[in-house]
Amino acid sequence: MKILTAQQIKECDFATIEKGISSINLMEKAAKFCVDWIEVNFRSTQKFLIFCGTGNNGGDGFAIARMLYEKGYNVEVFIDKNNREFSPDANVNFKKIKQMSGVDIKDFSDLMIRDDKTVVIDALFGYGLNRGLSGATKNIVEKLNQIKIPKISIDIPTGLFADKIIEENSTVLKADFTLTFQFYKKSFLHPETGKSCGKIIVLDINLDEDFIDVIKTYYFVIDEDLIKEIYRPRDDFSNKGTYGKSILVGGSYGKIGAILMSTLSALKTGSGLTFTIAPECGNLILQSQVPEAMFIGCGEKYIEKFEIQDKAVYGIGPGFGKEKQTQNALLDFLENYHDPIVLDADALNILAETDGMRLIPKNSVITPHPLEFERLFGKTENSFERLKLARTKAEELxxxxxxxxxxxxxxxxxxxxxxxxxxxxxxAKGGSGDVLTGILTSLISQKYDIEKACIFGVWLHGKAGDLAAEQFSKESMLPTDLIHKIGEVFKSLSS
Structure with a gap:
């Protein structure tokens, strides 16, 4: 799924209107999709308090209010009565709601909540917001944030920008659900801004497909349609050699569990032949816990040297340690190996400390968490800036x-x-990243295109994690539970 900028979304709306639907009817359609979802998910709600701004987002809110009232719900509409300069389409829907004697139109200052079966609908500002909230809108959002009842934002929570970070301590409505139209917004996907969105529900309101197909963007959401395009079912007429050779390198005294999880996840993801290169102190653990993988020793307690094997994909780093002999082993390997590899954890930390990034073969995969990324490339102010730097470094290296x-x-x-x-x-537990390393190494060894392997790998990793949380809870699930759910994900893809 493409992620478009606010300007591109506006152009998409215009392109849709040019195909024959009026802007007011497009607003009506968007409102109906929202009401259909609300009716299914908030059936027992007694009252909806709908807060409307002056733009088209407010127009959506007025239309939603009318439709909910017509379905028999108790509805109150709140506006800033000192500012009634509505957009043309918002004004049309405001006039319709004014004609309904059963719908009270109140000022923001009149807000009072007496019933706990009440839901707030936020239709104050849409994706076109480009400055922080102020005045009456800021005051009402701050008041709503203090009230512990469900809140649904229409298209985007009021106070968020579609494409960029907000200033620190900005006022933003804290939604439980965001009903967004057609596309994710970039701000939904970053920690500083996404935390205000609650659960994201994307409503397909049938915007112009031709426009969406040709519009260019560098940003995408990984959805199941993309995964189904990437996934390759296993060929019945195949053998272990068909599915590649994965070599997982890592482990040190006290950290054998990390490379064990990488090895097991590589196998569970379908690796044809799987080797583990680890210190001898891990031999018994690895051979007893993962007998399907072949063990290659390379030192007593720490990795001291590892050899290059032909026609293999290496995943290096889980539990690796940073001892001097291990550092030398990694740097020697990289000096002589030129095919794509997967690097994680202490392998990345070693490269950060030794200025070894220049040795990484082209088209390799690195998997840093934010702190590891900072060690590699330097500190950034926020996740938007971190992503910008990551794009620069991915291209450069x-x-x-x-x-x-x-x-x-x-x-x-x-x-x-x-x-x-x-x-x-x-x-968010130690070991989850080691599982991802095994998954990525396995997919690349099976000759998935590297870009597709990364996309498929992170999706598969997360999907298995969702199944593990569903069975065991987020608190109690373990990275090893995640590994054992990989098979269920593959079954769902092949059914």
Missing amino acids: QIFIVLKDHHTAVITPGKKVYYNITGNSGM
Whole structure:
């Protein structure tokens, strides 16, 4: 799914209108989609308090108010009575709601909530907002944020910008749900801004498909349609050699669990042949826990050297440690190896400390979390700036950066960004990243195009995490639970 800028969304609306639907009818359609969703999900609600601004987002709110009232709900509409300069389409819907004797139109200052079966609908400002809130709108949003009842934002929570970060301590409505039209907004996917959105519901209101197909963007959301295009079902007439050779390199005394999880996840993702290169102290653990993988020792407690094997994909870093001999082993390997690899965890920390980024082969994959990214490339002010720097570095080094976060982003050497929307906070545990390393290594060894392997890998990782959280809870799920859910994800793709 493409992510468009606010300006591009506006152009898409115009293109849709030019195809034969009037702007007021497009507003009517958007409102109906919202009401249909609200009716299904808030059936027992007794009253809706709908806060409307003066622009087209307010027009959506007036139309939603009318439709809910016609369905028998108790509706109150709130506006800033000192500012009634509505947009033309908003004015049409405002006049319609004024003619309904059963709908009270109140000023923001009249807000009183007496019933806990009440829901707030935020239609104050849409995606076109370009400055912070002030005056009556700021005051009412701050008041609503103090009230503990469900809040639904229409298109985007009031106070957020579509494409950029907000200033620190800005006033933004804290929504429980955001009903957005056709596209994710970039701001939904960054931690500083996305935390105000609650659960995102994308409503397809049938904007002009021809326009959407041709409009250019560097930003995308990974959705199931994209995954189904990427996924390749297993060929019945195949053998273990068909699915590649994965070599997971890592582990050190006390950290064998990390490379064990990488190895197991590579196998679960379909690797044909799987090797683990680790210190001898991990031999018994790895051979007993993952007998399907072959063990290659390379030191007693720490990795001291590892050899290059032909026709293999290496995933290096989980539990690796940063001992001097291990640093030398990694740098020696990189001096002599020129095919794409996957680098994670301590492998990245070693490169940050030794200025070894120049040694990474082109088209390799690195998987830093924010702190590891900072060590590699320097400090940034926020996640928007971090992403900007990541795009620059991916192009400069000709590598793929899998930037781990709540919405992990895959950044390509061509500066494209793919945001992942699977996964949950239960995965915020040591070991989850080691699982991802195994998944990515396995997919690349199976000859998935590297860009597609990254996209598929982060989606698969998150989807398995969602299934683990569903069974065990976010608090109690473990990274190993996630590994054992990978099979369920593949079954759902092949059904």
